[in-house]
Amino acid sequence: MSNDFFSMRGIVKQYDMGGEISTILKGIDLDIEEGQFLSVLGPSGSGKSTLMNIIGCLDTPTSGTYMLHGRMIRDLDQKQLARIRSREIGFIFQQFQLLPRLDALKNVELPLVYAGVPPRERTRRAEEMLVRVGLQDRMHHHQNQLSGGQQQRVAIARALATNPTLLLADEPTGALDQRTGEQVMELFQELNAEGRTIIMITHDLKIARHGTRIVNILDGELSEGVSAYD
Amino acid sequence: MIKRKWDMFMESVSMSVSNIVGSKMRSFLTTLGIIIGVAAIIALMTVVQGATDTMNAQFDAMGLGTLRIQINGTAIKRGLTDAELAELEACEHVAAVSPSLNTTVSASRGEAWSDAISVNGNDAVYFEHNADLLARGRAIHAIDVEQELRVCLVDGGTSKTLFYGEDPVGQTLYLDGREYTVVGTIDEDEDASLFSQILFGGSTDGTVYVPYTSAKKLMGTSTVSTLEVYVTDPDLTDTAIEEMETVLDGLFNYKDNTYTIINMESMTDAMNLMTSMMMSLLVGIASIALVVGGIGIMNMMLVTVTERTTEIGLRKALGAEPGQIQMQFLIEAIILSLLGGVIGVIVGLTVSYLICLNTDITFSFNTFAVVLGVSFSAAVGIIFGWAPARKASNLNPIDALRSM
Ligand SMILES: Nc1ncnc2c1ncn2[C@@H]1O[C@H](COP(=O)(O)OP(=O)(O)OP(=O)(O)O)[C@@H](O)[C@H]1O
Ligand SMILES: [Mg+2]
Numbered sequence: 004m005s006n007d008f009f010s011m012r013g014i015v016k017q018y019d020m021g022g023e024i025s026t027i028l029k030g031i032d033l034d035i036e037e038g039q040f041l042s043v044l045g046p047s048g049s050g051k052s053t054l055m056n057i058i059g060c061l062d063t064p065t066s067g068t069y070m071l072h073g074r075m076i077r078d079l080d081q082k083q084l085a086r087i088r089s090r091e092i093g094f095i096f097q098q099f100q101l102l103p104r105l106d107a108l109k110n111v112e113l114p115l116v117y118a119g120v121p122p123r124e125r126t127r128r129a130e131e132m133l134v135r136v137g138l139q140d141r142m143h144h145h146q147n148q149l150s151g152g153q154q155q156r157v158a159i160a161r162a163l164a165t166n167p168t169l170l171l172a173d174e175p176t177g178a179l180d181q182r183t184g185e186q187v188m189e190l191f192q193e194l195n196a197e198g199r200t201i202i203m204i205t206h207d208l209k210i211a212r213h214g215t216r217i218v219n220i221l222d223g224e225l226s227e228g229v230s231a232y233d
Numbered sequence: 234m235i236k237r238k239w240d241m242f243m244e245s246v247s248m249s250v251s252n253i254v255g256s257k258m259r260s261f262l263t264t265l266g267i268i269i270g271v272a273a274i275i276a277l278m279t280v281v282q283g284a285t286d287t288m289n290a291q292f293d294a295m296g297l298g299t300l301r302i303q304i305n306g307t308a309i310k311r312g313l314t315d316a317e318l319a320e321l322e323a324c325e326h327v328a329a330v331s332p333s334l335n336t337t338v339s340a341s342r343g344e345a346w347s348d349a350i351s352v353n354g355n356d357a358v359y360f361e362h363n364a365d366l367l368a369r370g371r372a373i374h375a376i377d378v379e380q381e382l383r384v385c386l387v388d389g390g391t392s393k394t395l396f397y398g399e400d401p402v403g404q405t406l407y408l409d410g411r412e413y414t415v416v417g418t419i420d421e422d423e424d425a426s427l428f429s430q431i432l433f434g435g436s437t438d439g440t441v442y443v444p445y446t447s448a449k450k451l452m453g454t455s456t457v458s459t460l461e462v463y464v465t466d467p468d469l470t471d472t473a474i475e476e477m478e479t480v481l482d483g484l485f486n487y488k489d490n491t492y493t494i495i496n497m498e499s500m501t502d503a504m505n506l507m508t509s510m511m512m513s514l515l516v517g518i519a520s521i522a523l524v525v526g527g528i529g530i531m532n533m534m535l536v537t538v539t540e541r542t543t544e545i546g547l548r549k550a551l552g553a554e555p556g557q558i559q560m561q562f563l564i565e566a567i568i569l570s571l572l573g574g575v576i577g578v579i580v581g582l583t584v585s586y587l588i589c590l591n592t593d594i595t596f597s598f599n600t601f602a603v604v605l606g607v608s609f610s611a612a613v614g615i616i617f618g619w620a621p622a623r624k625a626s627n628l629n630p631i632d633a634l635r636s637m
Contacts, residue, residue: 056631059550061549061550061630061631061634062630062631081554081555082554082555082556085549085552085553085554085555085557086552086554088549088550088551088552089551089552089553090552094550094551096550096634100543100547100550100634102544102547104251104255113548113551114551114552116240116241116244117548117551117552117553117554117557118552119237119240119241121236121237121240122240122243122244161551165552
């Protein structure tokens with residue numbers, strides 16, 4: 004089975020560690036339907052982030068094919084990849100990756116700059132996103148003036164700013180307490196209900212269950228369901 | 234589309250400015266090379282240009298179609314007698330000959346005293362050709378020369394030294410013990426003393442103009458060794474020179490090196506050639522500072538790219554195109570070096586203004602030098618910012634993101 008929206012076939016990722024080749028992803032096949040909310044479960048070091056980076060067009064697989072929105076990612080040049088990252092994908096990084104020199108608002112505006120949104124509209128949309136994640140009173144705080152959970156929510160707001168069709172989240176609740184974590188999951192379900200496709204990495208089964216589908220990565224291999232945790 | 238490019242450009246500018254302002258000290262030190270290079274170029278060009286202009290004005294003041302004859306003479310014949318001057322004046326293309334003597338004497342008036350007053354001995358013809366020289370009173374007339382009258386004109390320096398706070402005209406003064414009556418004053422601006430200073434060096438408290446016949450007495454000589462010649466037609470200057478050479482060769486028995494005829498016009502040309510050569514040389518040397526400054530910018534930008542690897546990776550992950558990243562870093566390099574260029578222009582103009590203030594060189598705002606300095610610094614930014622910007626744009630987003 005293959006589909007036009009999202010299809011991976013035989014994705015392999017290897018690193019050359021000084022002559023010794025280590026294989027992190029061992030031939031991953033994955034198809035995702037538009038509108039799915041996919042949870043990716045797996046223990047630390049299993050290759051979740053590595054896979055996510057390939058999905059987000061930040062990294063290239065050693066071999067295998069990846070088709071997104073009917074385009075073969077392998078065949079695209081840097082500029083085309085930048086366009087996809089800018090217009091179609093929202094990425095929430097595991098370590099938030101906020102720019103310390105910019106305040107929360109400017110951080111959220113950043114992807115809008117590259118999407119070519121005019122300055123006034125940029126600020127309006129960034130404010131809207133920050134309100135949505137409950138940070139209306141933290142807009143001009145810098146990274147070092149925000150708690151871990153608040154930073155995470157800024158990162159979420161930033162990923163949502165360009166209104167992407169595909170939202171990638173690498174441990175979006177990793178730094179949050181249970182209650183805030185639940186709030187973020189509610190937000191994700193809301194976004195999913197709006198028709199957005201979501202891929203979320205987590206190692207917490209309870210969080211994973213918020214998705215409409217769960218896959219499991221173990222030692223670089225992907226399997227459907229939560230078998231490893233049962 | 235253009236609007237979007239402009240927004241993007243302004244965004245890059247504001248990001249660059251915040252980066253530069255964010256590390257003021259480092260930015261300043263980085264641009265120091267550019268500042269010094271541009272300041273040196275501006276100052277050199279302004280001062281040399283000013284000096285050339287001043288000198289040219291002096292030469293021009295001597296007039297087109299004016300020749301200067303310098304007699305070196307021989308052991309037995311040191312200069313020209315009045316009869317021999319008349320012989321030169323008789324040449325077909327010579328309008329007039331005006332002897333000129335120069336010496337330094339001591340001057341006094343009552344209590345006031347100076348041991349270094351420059352005395353110029355001239356005749357009426359000289360003042361006719363240099364009418365601007367006279368400020369007040371009267372010039373030296375033919376009768377003064379004929380009768381060796383002890384009359385004189387004084388300049389500002391002499392007035393200040395001997396007639397402080399008084400009107401010198403009508404008063405008397407003593408030159409080497411001889412009494413002279415002041416009949417007029419000299420206009421400072423038209424005074425050729427700067428020219429004399431450049432040529433002969435040294436400086437005196439002031440200058441006094443007397444009839445040349447009277448100056449001969451002061452100097453204890455009966456001949457003249459410097460004279461100015463006015464030709465009938467500036468286009469026929471060369472003919473006039475030939476005619477005078479015939480006369481002078483006859484007077485000095487065809488001996489070599491007994492006299493020199495200086496054509497002011499050709500001297501101006503030679504001078505201009507010399508100063509423009511000097512100027513290119515100096516600007517060339519100053520440009521080395523600019524290259525060094527450029528390397529400083531490049532170094533800073535390379536460090537910046539390394540420091541901001543994560544940031545670059547993140548920007549790319551958020552959708553920045555390689556071209557946009559490259560533009561941002563290029564703009565930062567250009568702003569940095571333009572900043573140095575502008576500061577350099579200000580420093581250079583200030584320095585050259587101060588130099589001109591303390592010399593007789595007239596300061597004039599050299600637009601060409603300013604344009605050159607600013608565009609040079611912008612060019613340095615582009616050339617030396619290119620490689621680091623390229624490096625930044627080629628970073629792989631994931632490698633960049635992971636490097637934190
Ligand atoms: N650039 C690299 N060079 C060599 N090995 C790497 C590189 N990047 C990742 N790895 C290795 O790949 C493996 C998987 O890393 P990855 O970040 O995908 O793990 P993860 O599943 O996201 O773990 P966690 O839950 O702790 O975030 C790790 O063993 C890591 O050491
Ligand atoms: Mg990870």
